[in-house]
Amino acid sequence: MGFNSLPFLLFFVAVFTLYWFPLREKTKAQNVLILLASWFFYGYASLKMLPLLIGATVAYYGLGIWIRNCRSEKQASWISALGVVLGVGLLLYFKYFNFFIESFASLFGVMGLQTNWRTFDIILPLGLSFVTFKLISYCVEIRRGKIEPETDFIAFAAYVAFFPCLLSGPIDRPQFLGQLHKTRAFDYDTAAEGIRQFLWGLAKKVLIADRCVYVIDPVWENIGEASGSSLLMAALLYTFQMYTDFSGYSDMAIGTGKLLGFRVTRNFNYPFFSTNVAEYWRRWHMSLTSWLTDYVFMPLNVRFRDWGKMGMILAIIINMVLVGLWHGANWTFGVFGLYHGLLFVPLILSGAFAKRHKLKDGWMGLPKLSDLGGMILTFLLVTIGLVIFRAESVGQAWQFLSGMAHLETLKGFWLFFLHPDFRTKTILIVALMAIEWWNRSVEFPLVPMKDYHWTARYAIYLGLACLLIMLWGKNLTFLYIDF
Amino acid sequence: MQREELLLQIQEIFRDVLDDEEIVLEPATTADDVEGWDSLTHIQLIVAIEKHFKIKFTSKEILSWKNVGELVDCLASKLA
Numbered sequence: 001m002g003f004n005s006l007p008f009l010l011f012f013v014a015v016f017t018l019y020w021f022p023l024r025e026k027t028k029a030q031n032v033l034i035l036l037a038s039w040f041f042y043g044y045a046s047l048k049m050l051p052l053l054i055g056a057t058v059a060y061y062g063l064g065i066w067i068r069n070c071r072s073e074k075q076a077s078w079i080s081a082l083g084v085v086l087g088v089g090l091l092l093y094f095k096y097f098n099f100f101i102e103s104f105a106s107l108f109g110v111m112g113l114q115t116n117w118r119t120f121d122i123i124l125p126l127g128l129s130f131v132t133f134k135l136i137s138y139c140v141e142i143r144r145g146k147i148e149p150e151t152d153f154i155a156f157a158a159y160v161a162f163f164p165c166l167l168s169g170p171i172d173r174p175q176f177l178g179q180l181h182k183t184r185a186f187d188y189d190t191a192a193e194g195i196r197q198f199l200w201g202l203a204k205k206v207l208i209a210d211r212c213v214y215v216i217d218p219v220w221e222n223i224g225e226a227s228g229s230s231l232l233m234a235a236l237l238y239t240f241q242m243y244t245d246f247s248g249y250s251d252m253a254i255g256t257g258k259l260l261g262f263r264v265t266r267n268f269n270y271p272f273f274s275t276n277v278a279e280y281w282r283r284w285h286m287s288l289t290s291w292l293t294d295y296v297f298m299p300l301n302v303r304f305r306d307w308g309k310m311g312m313i314l315a316i317i318i319n320m321v322l323v324g325l326w327h328g329a330n331w332t333f334g335v336f337g338l339y340h341g342l343l344f345v346p347l348i349l350s351g352a353f354a355k356r357h358k359l360k361d362g363w364m365g366l367p368k369l370s371d372l373g374g375m376i377l378t379f380l381l382v383t384i385g386l387v388i389f390r391a392e393s394v395g396q397a398w399q400f401l402s403g404m405a406h407l408e409t410l411k412g413f414w415l416f417f418l419h420p421d422f423r424t425k426t427i428l429i430v431a432l433m434a435i436e437w438w439n440r441s442v443e444f445p446l447v448p449m450k451d452y453h454w455t456a457r458y459a460i461y462l463g464l465a466c467l468l469i470m471l472w473g474k475n476l477t478f479l480y481i482d483f
Numbered sequence: 484m485q486r487e488e489l490l491l492q493i494q495e496i497f498r499d500v501l502d503d504e505e506i507v508l509e510p511a512t513t514a515d516d517v518e519g520w521d522s523l524t525h526i527q528l529i530v531a532i533e534k535h536f537k538i539k540f541t542s543k544e545i546l547s548w549k550n551v552g553e554l555v556d557c558l559a560s561k562l563a
Protein backbone atom coordinates (compact mmCIF):
# COMPACT_ATOMS: atom_id res chain seq x y z
CA MET A 1 0.00 0.00 0.00
CA GLY A 2 1.61 3.16 -1.22
CA PHE A 3 1.21 6.42 0.68
CA ASN A 4 -0.98 7.64 -2.19
CA SER A 5 -3.53 4.82 -1.88
CA LEU A 6 -6.82 4.34 -0.05
CA PRO A 7 -5.70 1.23 1.91
CA PHE A 8 -2.84 3.27 3.39
CA LEU A 9 -5.20 6.02 4.43
CA LEU A 10 -7.47 3.53 6.23
CA PHE A 11 -4.49 1.76 7.79
CA PHE A 12 -3.02 5.03 9.01
CA VAL A 13 -6.27 6.39 10.42
CA ALA A 14 -6.61 3.16 12.46
CA VAL A 15 -3.01 3.35 13.73
CA PHE A 16 -3.28 7.07 14.49
CA THR A 17 -6.51 6.64 16.46
CA LEU A 18 -5.20 3.77 18.58
CA TYR A 19 -1.87 5.52 19.06
CA TRP A 20 -3.21 8.84 20.38
CA PHE A 21 -6.40 7.79 22.14
CA PRO A 22 -6.29 4.54 24.13
CA LEU A 23 -2.46 4.42 24.15
CA ARG A 24 -1.75 8.10 24.68
CA GLU A 25 1.44 8.68 26.74
CA LYS A 26 1.90 4.92 27.19
CA THR A 27 5.26 4.85 25.43
CA LYS A 28 5.87 1.10 25.59
CA ALA A 29 2.40 0.23 24.32
CA GLN A 30 2.77 2.80 21.54
CA ASN A 31 6.05 1.15 20.54
CA VAL A 32 4.33 -2.26 20.41
CA LEU A 33 1.66 -0.71 18.20
CA ILE A 34 4.28 0.83 15.89
CA LEU A 35 6.06 -2.51 15.64
CA LEU A 36 2.91 -4.53 14.90
CA ALA A 37 1.68 -1.92 12.44
CA SER A 38 5.08 -1.92 10.70
CA TRP A 39 5.22 -5.69 10.42
CA PHE A 40 1.63 -5.72 9.16
CA PHE A 41 2.53 -3.00 6.64
CA TYR A 42 5.49 -5.07 5.45
CA GLY A 43 3.52 -8.31 5.39
CA TYR A 44 0.78 -6.62 3.38
CA ALA A 45 3.35 -5.70 0.73
CA SER A 46 5.33 -8.93 0.81
CA LEU A 47 4.32 -11.60 3.31
CA LYS A 48 6.99 -14.04 2.10
CA MET A 49 9.77 -11.70 3.11
CA LEU A 50 8.44 -10.84 6.57
CA PRO A 51 10.40 -13.70 8.23
CA LEU A 52 13.61 -12.27 6.73
CA LEU A 53 12.91 -8.85 8.21
CA ILE A 54 12.13 -10.35 11.63
CA GLY A 55 15.13 -12.69 11.44
CA ALA A 56 17.52 -9.85 10.59
CA THR A 57 16.09 -7.76 13.42
CA VAL A 58 16.64 -10.53 15.97
CA ALA A 59 20.15 -11.21 14.67
CA TYR A 60 21.27 -7.58 14.90
CA TYR A 61 19.63 -7.09 18.28
CA GLY A 62 21.81 -9.96 19.51
CA LEU A 63 24.93 -8.69 17.72
CA GLY A 64 24.62 -5.26 19.33
CA ILE A 65 24.54 -6.71 22.85
CA TRP A 66 27.33 -9.13 21.96
CA ILE A 67 29.63 -6.29 20.85
CA ARG A 68 29.24 -4.59 24.22
CA ASN A 69 29.79 -7.80 26.20
CA CYS A 70 33.05 -8.64 24.43
CA ARG A 71 36.00 -9.06 26.76
CA SER A 72 38.62 -7.67 24.39
CA GLU A 73 38.76 -4.83 21.90
CA LYS A 74 39.81 -7.27 19.23
CA GLN A 75 36.81 -9.50 19.77
CA ALA A 76 34.50 -6.46 19.64
CA SER A 77 36.07 -5.48 16.30
CA TRP A 78 35.40 -8.93 14.95
CA ILE A 79 31.79 -8.99 16.00
CA SER A 80 31.04 -5.54 14.58
CA ALA A 81 32.82 -6.57 11.38
CA LEU A 82 30.55 -9.63 11.32
CA GLY A 83 27.56 -7.27 11.49
CA VAL A 84 28.87 -5.30 8.52
CA VAL A 85 29.67 -8.43 6.51
CA LEU A 86 26.26 -9.92 7.23
CA GLY A 87 24.51 -6.75 6.03
CA VAL A 88 26.64 -6.41 2.93
CA GLY A 89 26.21 -10.17 2.35
CA LEU A 90 22.40 -9.84 2.39
CA LEU A 91 22.62 -7.02 -0.14
CA LEU A 92 25.07 -8.91 -2.34
CA TYR A 93 22.95 -12.03 -2.33
CA PHE A 94 19.58 -10.44 -3.02
CA LYS A 95 20.67 -7.59 -5.25
CA TYR A 96 23.79 -8.68 -7.06
CA PHE A 97 24.03 -12.49 -7.16
CA ASN A 98 22.35 -12.95 -10.55
CA PHE A 99 24.32 -10.04 -11.93
CA PHE A 100 27.61 -11.69 -10.98
CA ILE A 101 26.55 -14.98 -12.54
CA GLU A 102 25.47 -13.30 -15.78
CA SER A 103 28.61 -11.19 -15.93
CA PHE A 104 30.92 -14.15 -15.39
CA ALA A 105 29.00 -16.28 -17.88
CA SER A 106 29.26 -13.58 -20.54
CA LEU A 107 32.94 -13.04 -19.71
CA PHE A 108 33.61 -16.75 -20.23
CA GLY A 109 31.48 -16.56 -23.37
CA VAL A 110 33.73 -13.82 -24.76
CA MET A 111 36.72 -16.02 -24.01
CA GLY A 112 35.08 -18.80 -26.04
CA LEU A 113 34.18 -20.95 -23.06
CA GLN A 114 30.68 -22.33 -22.75
CA THR A 115 29.16 -22.34 -19.30
CA ASN A 116 25.85 -23.73 -18.21
CA TRP A 117 25.45 -21.47 -15.18
CA ARG A 118 21.93 -20.52 -14.53
CA THR A 119 20.66 -17.52 -12.70
CA PHE A 120 18.51 -18.09 -9.64
CA ASP A 121 15.01 -17.03 -8.99
CA ILE A 122 15.86 -14.37 -6.41
CA ILE A 123 13.35 -11.69 -5.54
CA LEU A 124 14.66 -8.52 -3.95
CA PRO A 125 12.89 -8.11 -0.61
CA LEU A 126 11.16 -4.72 -0.42
CA GLY A 127 13.09 -2.09 1.44
CA LEU A 128 16.12 -4.34 1.92
CA SER A 129 18.62 -1.70 0.77
CA PHE A 130 17.28 0.74 3.34
CA VAL A 131 16.93 -1.69 6.24
CA THR A 132 20.41 -3.21 5.86
CA PHE A 133 21.95 0.27 5.93
CA LYS A 134 20.18 0.95 9.22
CA LEU A 135 21.43 -2.35 10.63
CA ILE A 136 25.02 -1.84 9.48
CA SER A 137 25.19 1.64 10.98
CA TYR A 138 23.80 0.26 14.25
CA CYS A 139 26.81 -2.09 14.60
CA VAL A 140 29.34 0.54 13.50
CA GLU A 141 28.01 3.21 15.86
CA ILE A 142 28.18 0.82 18.84
CA ARG A 143 31.73 -0.11 17.88
CA ARG A 144 32.73 3.54 17.56
CA GLY A 145 31.33 4.12 21.02
CA LYS A 146 28.75 6.62 19.80
CA ILE A 147 25.72 4.69 21.09
CA GLU A 148 24.94 1.99 23.62
CA PRO A 149 23.40 -1.26 22.35
CA GLU A 150 19.62 -1.31 22.62
CA THR A 151 18.29 -3.62 25.31
CA ASP A 152 14.59 -3.08 24.61
CA PHE A 153 13.81 -5.46 21.74
CA ILE A 154 10.46 -3.84 20.94
CA ALA A 155 12.04 -0.39 20.55
CA PHE A 156 14.86 -1.80 18.43
CA ALA A 157 12.51 -3.74 16.16
CA ALA A 158 10.25 -0.68 15.86
CA TYR A 159 13.26 1.41 14.79
CA VAL A 160 14.29 -1.14 12.15
CA ALA A 161 10.79 -1.59 10.73
CA PHE A 162 9.36 1.93 11.36
CA PHE A 163 6.68 1.80 8.66
CA PRO A 164 6.84 5.37 7.33
CA CYS A 165 10.48 4.80 6.35
CA LEU A 166 10.49 1.04 5.80
CA LEU A 167 10.19 0.71 2.03
CA SER A 168 12.23 3.63 0.67
CA GLY A 169 13.77 5.53 3.57
CA PRO A 170 14.79 8.14 4.68
CA ILE A 171 17.50 6.07 6.35
CA ASP A 172 17.42 7.10 9.99
CA ARG A 173 20.50 6.51 12.12
CA PRO A 174 20.32 4.47 15.34
CA GLN A 175 20.27 7.75 17.31
CA PHE A 176 16.56 7.66 16.32
CA LEU A 177 16.12 5.06 19.09
CA GLY A 178 16.26 7.90 21.62
CA GLN A 179 12.91 9.13 20.32
CA LEU A 180 11.34 5.70 20.91
CA HIS A 181 12.18 5.90 24.61
CA LYS A 182 10.81 9.38 25.18
CA THR A 183 7.19 10.04 26.06
CA ARG A 184 5.47 11.41 22.99
CA ALA A 185 2.91 14.01 23.89
CA PHE A 186 0.44 14.92 21.18
CA ASP A 187 1.42 18.31 19.83
CA TYR A 188 -1.11 19.97 17.59
CA ASP A 189 1.49 22.08 15.74
CA THR A 190 3.71 19.10 14.93
CA ALA A 191 0.74 17.05 13.76
CA ALA A 192 -0.54 19.91 11.59
CA GLU A 193 2.94 20.31 10.12
CA GLY A 194 2.96 16.55 9.43
CA ILE A 195 -0.31 16.79 7.51
CA ARG A 196 0.99 19.76 5.51
CA GLN A 197 4.21 17.96 4.65
CA PHE A 198 2.28 14.85 3.60
CA LEU A 199 0.01 16.99 1.46
CA TRP A 200 2.97 18.79 -0.11
CA GLY A 201 4.62 15.47 -0.95
CA LEU A 202 1.38 14.13 -2.41
CA ALA A 203 0.97 17.26 -4.54
CA LYS A 204 4.49 16.90 -6.00
CA LYS A 205 3.86 13.23 -6.74
CA VAL A 206 0.41 13.61 -8.29
CA LEU A 207 0.71 16.98 -10.01
CA ILE A 208 4.17 16.59 -11.51
CA ALA A 209 5.79 13.16 -11.18
CA ASP A 210 2.80 11.09 -12.29
CA ARG A 211 2.03 13.40 -15.20
CA CYS A 212 5.55 13.28 -16.58
CA VAL A 213 5.50 9.50 -16.92
CA TYR A 214 3.20 9.57 -19.94
CA VAL A 215 5.63 11.71 -21.89
CA ILE A 216 8.86 10.07 -20.78
CA ASP A 217 8.02 6.38 -21.12
CA PRO A 218 6.99 6.41 -24.81
CA VAL A 219 10.21 8.23 -25.73
CA TRP A 220 12.33 5.64 -23.93
CA GLU A 221 10.46 2.84 -25.70
CA ASN A 222 11.42 4.27 -29.10
CA ILE A 223 14.75 5.99 -28.71
CA GLY A 224 15.81 5.18 -32.27
CA GLU A 225 12.84 6.98 -33.80
CA ALA A 226 12.55 9.90 -31.39
CA SER A 227 13.80 13.30 -32.48
CA GLY A 228 16.62 15.01 -30.62
CA SER A 229 14.22 17.50 -29.09
CA SER A 230 11.89 14.76 -27.80
CA LEU A 231 14.89 13.05 -26.23
CA LEU A 232 15.97 16.30 -24.60
CA MET A 233 12.45 16.98 -23.32
CA ALA A 234 12.15 13.43 -21.95
CA ALA A 235 15.53 13.75 -20.23
CA LEU A 236 14.72 17.11 -18.62
CA LEU A 237 11.30 15.93 -17.50
CA TYR A 238 12.79 12.76 -16.03
CA THR A 239 14.99 14.84 -13.74
CA PHE A 240 11.88 16.63 -12.47
CA GLN A 241 9.96 13.37 -12.28
CA MET A 242 12.68 11.71 -10.22
CA TYR A 243 12.88 14.69 -7.90
CA THR A 244 9.15 15.19 -7.37
CA ASP A 245 8.52 11.46 -7.03
CA PHE A 246 11.28 10.69 -4.55
CA SER A 247 11.18 13.94 -2.59
CA GLY A 248 7.38 13.67 -2.62
CA TYR A 249 7.63 10.18 -1.15
CA SER A 250 10.14 11.43 1.44
CA ASP A 251 7.91 14.32 2.50
CA MET A 252 5.02 11.91 2.93
CA ALA A 253 7.19 9.56 5.03
CA ILE A 254 8.48 12.43 7.20
CA GLY A 255 4.98 13.89 7.51
CA THR A 256 3.61 10.49 8.62
CA GLY A 257 6.42 10.32 11.19
CA LYS A 258 5.47 13.76 12.54
CA LEU A 259 1.84 12.67 12.91
CA LEU A 260 3.11 10.00 15.30
CA GLY A 261 5.35 12.49 17.09
CA PHE A 262 8.69 11.54 15.47
CA ARG A 263 11.38 13.62 13.80
CA VAL A 264 12.55 11.66 10.77
CA THR A 265 15.81 12.72 9.14
CA ARG A 266 15.66 15.07 6.17
CA ASN A 267 16.17 13.63 2.69
CA PHE A 268 16.11 16.62 0.32
CA ASN A 269 17.15 20.24 0.70
CA TYR A 270 16.07 21.92 -2.55
CA PRO A 271 18.74 20.18 -4.68
CA PHE A 272 18.08 22.20 -7.84
CA PHE A 273 19.44 25.32 -6.15
CA SER A 274 22.90 23.74 -6.00
CA THR A 275 25.54 25.71 -7.86
CA ASN A 276 27.84 22.71 -8.29
CA VAL A 277 27.62 18.92 -8.17
CA ALA A 278 29.22 18.63 -4.71
CA GLU A 279 26.53 20.90 -3.33
CA TYR A 280 23.90 18.89 -5.19
CA TRP A 281 24.95 15.70 -3.43
CA ARG A 282 24.68 17.43 -0.06
CA ARG A 283 21.07 18.26 -0.90
CA TRP A 284 19.85 15.13 -2.78
CA HIS A 285 18.92 11.86 -1.04
CA MET A 286 20.75 13.23 1.97
CA SER A 287 20.13 10.27 4.26
CA LEU A 288 21.93 7.94 1.79
CA THR A 289 24.79 10.29 0.95
CA SER A 290 25.45 11.20 4.58
CA TRP A 291 25.44 7.49 5.44
CA LEU A 292 28.04 6.77 2.77
CA THR A 293 30.02 9.87 3.77
CA ASP A 294 30.26 8.61 7.35
CA TYR A 295 30.95 4.95 6.68
CA VAL A 296 32.74 4.89 3.31
CA PHE A 297 34.08 8.28 2.26
CA MET A 298 35.37 9.38 5.68
CA PRO A 299 37.23 6.15 6.55
CA LEU A 300 38.78 6.13 3.05
CA ASN A 301 39.61 9.81 3.26
CA VAL A 302 41.22 9.29 6.67
CA ARG A 303 43.27 6.41 5.31
CA PHE A 304 44.33 8.31 2.18
CA ARG A 305 44.90 11.61 4.02
CA ASP A 306 48.62 11.82 3.33
CA TRP A 307 48.10 11.66 -0.44
CA GLY A 308 46.57 15.13 -0.52
CA LYS A 309 44.03 15.88 -3.21
CA MET A 310 44.68 12.60 -5.04
CA GLY A 311 43.60 10.72 -1.91
CA MET A 312 40.40 12.70 -1.73
CA ILE A 313 39.67 12.13 -5.43
CA LEU A 314 40.19 8.40 -5.02
CA ALA A 315 37.93 8.32 -1.95
CA ILE A 316 35.16 10.28 -3.65
CA ILE A 317 35.25 8.14 -6.80
CA ILE A 318 34.98 4.92 -4.79
CA ASN A 319 32.20 6.51 -2.74
CA MET A 320 30.21 7.68 -5.76
CA VAL A 321 30.53 4.34 -7.57
CA LEU A 322 29.06 2.74 -4.44
CA VAL A 323 26.25 5.32 -4.39
CA GLY A 324 25.50 4.20 -7.95
CA LEU A 325 25.74 0.47 -7.33
CA TRP A 326 23.60 0.71 -4.20
CA HIS A 327 20.69 1.27 -6.60
CA GLY A 328 21.08 -2.14 -8.14
CA ALA A 329 23.10 -4.56 -10.14
CA ASN A 330 23.55 -3.00 -13.53
CA TRP A 331 26.57 -1.47 -15.21
CA THR A 332 24.49 1.66 -15.80
CA PHE A 333 24.43 2.33 -12.03
CA GLY A 334 28.19 1.86 -11.83
CA VAL A 335 28.75 4.24 -14.76
CA PHE A 336 26.29 6.71 -13.21
CA GLY A 337 28.34 6.70 -10.00
CA LEU A 338 31.66 6.96 -11.84
CA TYR A 339 30.31 9.87 -13.90
CA HIS A 340 29.35 11.77 -10.75
CA GLY A 341 32.66 10.87 -9.12
CA LEU A 342 34.52 12.37 -12.09
CA LEU A 343 32.41 15.53 -11.88
CA PHE A 344 33.91 16.08 -8.41
CA VAL A 345 37.51 16.10 -9.75
CA PRO A 346 37.59 19.74 -10.95
CA LEU A 347 35.83 20.79 -7.73
CA ILE A 348 38.44 19.09 -5.57
CA LEU A 349 41.35 20.43 -7.63
CA SER A 350 40.01 23.98 -7.48
CA GLY A 351 39.11 23.80 -3.79
CA ALA A 352 35.42 24.56 -4.51
CA PHE A 353 34.54 21.15 -3.05
CA ALA A 354 34.89 22.13 0.60
CA LYS A 355 33.44 25.63 0.28
CA ARG A 356 29.87 26.31 1.33
CA HIS A 357 28.17 28.73 -0.98
CA LYS A 358 25.45 30.89 0.53
CA LEU A 359 22.68 31.78 -1.90
CA LYS A 360 21.62 35.40 -1.80
CA ASP A 361 18.62 37.07 -3.32
CA GLY A 362 19.35 39.15 -6.41
CA TRP A 363 17.09 41.52 -8.29
CA MET A 364 13.41 41.24 -7.14
CA GLY A 365 14.31 38.36 -4.84
CA LEU A 366 15.32 36.20 -7.81
CA PRO A 367 18.56 34.17 -7.88
CA LYS A 368 21.67 36.14 -8.82
CA LEU A 369 22.75 35.58 -12.41
CA SER A 370 26.07 33.97 -11.47
CA ASP A 371 24.27 31.55 -9.14
CA LEU A 372 21.59 30.84 -11.74
CA GLY A 373 24.29 29.90 -14.27
CA GLY A 374 25.76 27.40 -11.79
CA MET A 375 22.32 26.00 -11.02
CA ILE A 376 21.47 25.46 -14.68
CA LEU A 377 24.83 23.85 -15.42
CA THR A 378 24.46 21.56 -12.40
CA PHE A 379 20.91 20.68 -13.44
CA LEU A 380 22.07 19.73 -16.95
CA LEU A 381 24.95 17.63 -15.61
CA VAL A 382 22.52 15.87 -13.27
CA THR A 383 20.12 15.30 -16.18
CA ILE A 384 22.85 13.57 -18.20
CA GLY A 385 23.58 11.41 -15.16
CA LEU A 386 19.92 10.45 -14.82
CA VAL A 387 19.79 9.36 -18.49
CA ILE A 388 22.55 6.85 -17.66
CA PHE A 389 20.65 5.94 -14.48
CA ARG A 390 17.38 5.34 -16.27
CA ALA A 391 18.80 3.39 -19.24
CA GLU A 392 18.62 -0.39 -19.35
CA SER A 393 22.18 -0.66 -20.61
CA VAL A 394 25.19 1.56 -21.13
CA GLY A 395 24.66 1.17 -24.88
CA GLN A 396 21.12 2.47 -24.59
CA ALA A 397 22.29 5.45 -22.53
CA TRP A 398 24.84 6.23 -25.22
CA GLN A 399 22.20 5.95 -27.94
CA PHE A 400 19.97 8.34 -26.01
CA LEU A 401 22.67 10.90 -25.30
CA SER A 402 24.11 10.85 -28.82
CA GLY A 403 20.60 11.18 -30.27
CA MET A 404 20.17 14.32 -28.20
CA ALA A 405 23.49 15.90 -29.09
CA HIS A 406 22.88 17.86 -32.24
CA LEU A 407 21.95 21.35 -33.26
CA GLU A 408 18.52 20.35 -34.58
CA THR A 409 17.58 19.44 -31.00
CA LEU A 410 17.20 23.03 -29.84
CA LYS A 411 15.40 24.13 -32.99
CA GLY A 412 12.47 21.78 -32.50
CA PHE A 413 12.44 22.06 -28.73
CA TRP A 414 10.30 25.18 -28.54
CA LEU A 415 7.49 23.54 -30.53
CA PHE A 416 6.58 21.53 -27.44
CA PHE A 417 5.27 24.62 -25.73
CA LEU A 418 2.55 25.02 -28.38
CA HIS A 419 0.94 21.93 -26.88
CA PRO A 420 -1.48 22.79 -24.02
CA ASP A 421 -0.52 19.75 -21.93
CA PHE A 422 3.13 20.79 -22.03
CA ARG A 423 2.20 24.28 -21.05
CA THR A 424 0.38 22.96 -17.95
CA LYS A 425 3.42 20.88 -17.02
CA THR A 426 5.77 23.79 -17.56
CA ILE A 427 3.61 26.11 -15.46
CA LEU A 428 3.47 23.54 -12.64
CA ILE A 429 7.23 22.98 -12.72
CA VAL A 430 8.05 26.70 -12.85
CA ALA A 431 5.57 27.31 -10.02
CA LEU A 432 7.20 24.56 -7.96
CA MET A 433 10.67 26.03 -8.49
CA ALA A 434 9.46 29.55 -7.59
CA ILE A 435 7.67 28.35 -4.43
CA GLU A 436 10.74 26.36 -3.42
CA TRP A 437 13.09 29.29 -4.07
CA TRP A 438 11.19 31.67 -1.82
CA ASN A 439 10.87 29.07 0.91
CA ARG A 440 14.31 27.54 0.65
CA SER A 441 15.23 28.33 4.27
CA VAL A 442 12.51 26.06 5.70
CA GLU A 443 12.18 22.27 5.64
CA PHE A 444 9.36 22.29 3.07
CA PRO A 445 7.50 25.18 1.46
CA LEU A 446 4.29 24.90 3.46
CA VAL A 447 6.02 25.46 6.83
CA PRO A 448 5.25 29.23 6.95
CA MET A 449 1.52 28.41 6.64
CA LYS A 450 1.28 27.96 10.40
CA ASP A 451 1.47 31.74 10.82
CA TYR A 452 -1.08 32.57 8.13
CA HIS A 453 -4.59 33.75 8.92
CA TRP A 454 -6.95 30.76 8.92
CA THR A 455 -8.75 32.03 5.81
CA ALA A 456 -5.48 32.03 3.86
CA ARG A 457 -4.63 28.56 5.19
CA TYR A 458 -7.93 27.09 4.11
CA ALA A 459 -7.74 28.85 0.76
CA ILE A 460 -4.40 27.09 0.15
CA TYR A 461 -5.82 23.72 1.24
CA LEU A 462 -8.82 24.22 -1.01
CA GLY A 463 -6.66 25.27 -3.95
CA LEU A 464 -4.38 22.26 -3.55
CA ALA A 465 -7.36 19.94 -3.15
CA CYS A 466 -8.95 21.28 -6.35
CA LEU A 467 -5.70 20.86 -8.28
CA LEU A 468 -5.28 17.33 -6.94
CA ILE A 469 -8.84 16.35 -7.86
CA MET A 470 -8.56 17.87 -11.34
CA LEU A 471 -5.19 16.40 -12.19
CA TRP A 472 -5.21 13.09 -10.31
CA GLY A 473 -4.34 10.35 -12.75
CA LYS A 474 -3.72 6.67 -12.10
CA ASN A 475 -2.19 5.74 -8.75
CA LEU A 476 1.39 5.05 -9.71
CA THR A 477 3.94 3.44 -7.41
CA PHE A 478 6.96 5.38 -6.23
CA LEU A 479 10.18 5.03 -8.23
CA TYR A 480 12.40 4.25 -5.24
CA ILE A 481 10.32 1.23 -4.25
CA ASP A 482 12.47 -0.71 -6.76
CA PHE A 483 15.75 -0.03 -4.99
CA MET B 484 51.93 20.11 27.89
CA GLN B 485 48.78 21.18 29.73
CA ARG B 486 45.41 20.41 28.18
CA GLU B 487 44.52 24.12 28.15
CA GLU B 488 47.67 24.82 26.18
CA LEU B 489 46.88 22.00 23.72
CA LEU B 490 43.36 23.34 23.31
CA LEU B 491 44.70 26.81 22.50
CA GLN B 492 47.10 25.44 19.93
CA ILE B 493 44.35 23.37 18.32
CA GLN B 494 42.14 26.44 18.31
CA GLU B 495 44.86 28.31 16.40
CA ILE B 496 44.99 25.46 13.83
CA PHE B 497 41.20 25.55 13.46
CA ARG B 498 41.25 29.30 12.89
CA ASP B 499 43.96 28.89 10.32
CA VAL B 500 42.44 25.95 8.39
CA LEU B 501 38.84 27.19 8.49
CA ASP B 502 39.95 30.77 7.88
CA ASP B 503 37.86 32.16 10.73
CA GLU B 504 39.56 34.14 13.52
CA GLU B 505 36.49 34.05 15.72
CA ILE B 506 36.46 30.32 16.42
CA VAL B 507 36.59 29.55 20.13
CA LEU B 508 36.99 25.92 21.14
CA GLU B 509 35.85 24.37 24.41
CA PRO B 510 36.21 20.71 25.38
CA ALA B 511 32.47 20.22 24.73
CA THR B 512 32.54 21.83 21.27
CA THR B 513 31.33 19.57 18.46
CA ALA B 514 31.34 19.89 14.69
CA ASP B 515 27.79 21.23 14.86
CA ASP B 516 28.97 24.25 16.85
CA VAL B 517 31.63 25.42 14.39
CA GLU B 518 30.61 26.74 11.02
CA GLY B 519 32.60 25.11 8.24
CA TRP B 520 33.72 22.12 10.33
CA ASP B 521 32.31 19.22 8.35
CA SER B 522 33.43 15.83 7.14
CA LEU B 523 35.70 17.39 4.51
CA THR B 524 37.43 20.06 6.55
CA HIS B 525 37.72 17.50 9.37
CA ILE B 526 40.41 15.70 7.37
CA GLN B 527 42.28 18.94 6.69
CA LEU B 528 42.15 19.74 10.42
CA ILE B 529 43.48 16.30 11.34
CA VAL B 530 46.34 16.52 8.85
CA ALA B 531 47.24 19.99 10.17
CA ILE B 532 47.16 18.80 13.80
CA GLU B 533 49.26 15.73 12.98
CA LYS B 534 51.86 17.88 11.22
CA HIS B 535 51.95 20.47 13.98
CA PHE B 536 52.46 17.98 16.80
CA LYS B 537 54.40 15.46 14.67
CA ILE B 538 52.19 12.56 15.69
CA LYS B 539 49.88 10.13 13.86
CA PHE B 540 46.34 9.23 14.86
CA THR B 541 44.79 5.87 13.96
CA SER B 542 41.68 5.74 11.77
CA LYS B 543 39.63 4.42 14.65
CA GLU B 544 40.65 7.32 16.88
CA ILE B 545 39.78 9.90 14.24
CA LEU B 546 36.35 8.40 13.62
CA SER B 547 35.35 7.98 17.26
CA TRP B 548 35.82 11.46 18.78
CA LYS B 549 32.56 12.99 19.87
CA ASN B 550 33.90 16.46 20.72
CA VAL B 551 37.04 18.57 20.95
CA GLY B 552 37.71 17.34 24.50
CA GLU B 553 38.12 13.76 23.29
CA LEU B 554 40.47 14.94 20.55
CA VAL B 555 42.57 16.76 23.15
CA ASP B 556 42.61 13.69 25.44
CA CYS B 557 43.74 11.51 22.58
CA LEU B 558 46.43 14.01 21.59
CA ALA B 559 47.63 14.34 25.20
CA SER B 560 48.00 10.58 25.48
CA LYS B 561 50.17 10.56 22.33
CA LEU B 562 52.40 13.35 23.61
CA ALA B 563 52.79 11.95 27.11
